[in-house]
Amino acid sequence: MVKEDLRMKYCVVGAGAMGGVYGLGLVAAGHSVTFFDVNEEHVSAINQHGYRLSGVTGDNTFTVKATSNPDDLGNSSDVVLFHTHTNGTIDGAKSAATILKPDGWAVSLQNGIGNIEELGRVLGVGRVVGGISYHSAALEAPGHAVHTNHGKTLLGELSGEPSCRVEALRETLLHSGFTPEISMDIMGAIWSKFVLNCGINPVCAISGLRAGEVARNVSADEMQSQILEEVMSVVEAKGINLDNDDMVGYVKKLTRMRYNKPSMQQHMEAGRPTEIDSLNGALVREAKKLGISVPFNEALVFMVKARETAMTATAKGVEKDYAKLEAEAEAEEK
Numbered sequence: 001m002v003k004e005d006l007r008m009k010y011c012v013v014g015a016g017a018m019g020g021v022y023g024l025g026l027v028a029a030g031h032s033v034t035f036f037d038v039n040e041e042h043v044s045a046i047n048q049h050g051y052r053l054s055g056v057t058g059d060n061t062f063t064v065k066a067t068s069n070p071d072d073l074g075n076s077s078d079v080v081l082f083h084t085h086t087n088g089t090i091d092g093a094k095s096a097a098t099i100l101k102p103d104g105w106a107v108s109l110q111n112g113i114g115n116i117e118e119l120g121r122v123l124g125v126g127r128v129v130g131g132i133s134y135h136s137a138a139l140e141a142p143g144h145a146v147h148t149n150h151g152k153t154l155l156g157e158l159s160g161e162p163s164c165r166v167e168a169l170r171e172t173l174l175h176s177g178f179t180p181e182i183s184m185d186i187m188g189a190i191w192s193k194f195v196l197n198c199g200i201n202p203v204c205a206i207s208g209l210r211a212g213e214v215a216r217n218v219s220a221d222e223m224q225s226q227i228l229e230e231v232m233s234v235v236e237a238k239g240i241n242l243d244n245d246d247m248v249g250y251v252k253k254l255t256r257m258r259y260n261k262p263s264m265q266q267h268m269e270a271g272r273p274t275e276i277d278s279l280n281g282a283l284v285r286e287a288k289k290l291g292i293s294v295p296f297n298e299a300l301v302f303m304v305k306a307r308e309t310a311m312t313a314t315a316k317g318v319e320k321d322y323a324k325l326e327a328e329a330e331a332e333e334k
Contacts, residue, residue, distance in 0.1 A: 271315020
C-alpha cells in the first residue's frame, strides 16, 4: 500500500467553497497547503482573518497563505487541487503551470466536461489526473466556506491504469476525512456527474427552486425529464459507460432527496457567471457534432444566459431608465 507523504506541498487553485473544503481538510490533517484565487476580496479576508470552514464537518478557522498572484507561489507545489470555476479553467491552468514544480501534477475536481482537456493542453496530458467530487459547499462570505453535504470523491488516471500518485492522493484524502475511491474509468465518472449536473443545476438556477422543490413541482419535474432524455441520447451515441445503469432514475431520486442550492443557483442569485457553457452548453455542442436534436437543452441554455445577464446587472446595482430606453428604441425605428 502506498502511504501518504506529509512532505508533499499542495496548492488549491480556485480557493472558493469547494476548494476550501478540500484544502482545509488537508490542512486540518497536517498537510502543507497554499491557496490561489482570483477573487482579491476573498484572498484578503483569508489572509487577514483566516479561512473559516463551517457546516457538516464542524466550524473551524485556519491560518493559511492565500494569494491572487501565481508568481507568489512559483515552482512551489507538488500537487495542485484544481477547483476553478469552469469559466476560468484556461487562466487557472496557466496559473497552475506557474505554481507547480517541474515534476508536479494537477487533479481536476470541477464540474462539467472539457476541463481535463484544457488542463492537458496547458500542462501536458501526463501531468493531469481526473477527479470528481460529490461534496457540496457554498461561499457564505469572503473567507468563509460552508460545507453543506459530504459525499464521495473519485480519482483516476486518464489512461485507466493504476498509479502510485493516484493511490498516494487517495491515502492523503482518506486520512483527511474524505471518502475517496479510485476509478478505472474516470472519464465515465466525470460524465456521470455531468449528467447529474445537467439535470439539476440549471433547472434550479432558472426556476429559483431548490432540488427537492423541483421534484415536487409538476412543470419543473417534467422539464427535468425532457432535459435528461436528451442528455442520455448524447451519452448513448458517444458510447460512454456511466456509473449507474439507471442514471435518470438516480438523478430523479437525488433531486427528491436534496434541498441544497446547486452551485449554479448560488452563482445566479449572486449575479456571478454560471457554468452553463461547460454543462448543458457543452451538451448542445456535443449533440450538434453527432447530429442529434436537443431542443430543451438549447432553450435552457438561452434562458440561463438571459437570466444571468439580468442578475448580474442587479448585483452591480445597475438602475435602468426604461423610459429613456423606449425613446431610444423608437428613434432607432425611424
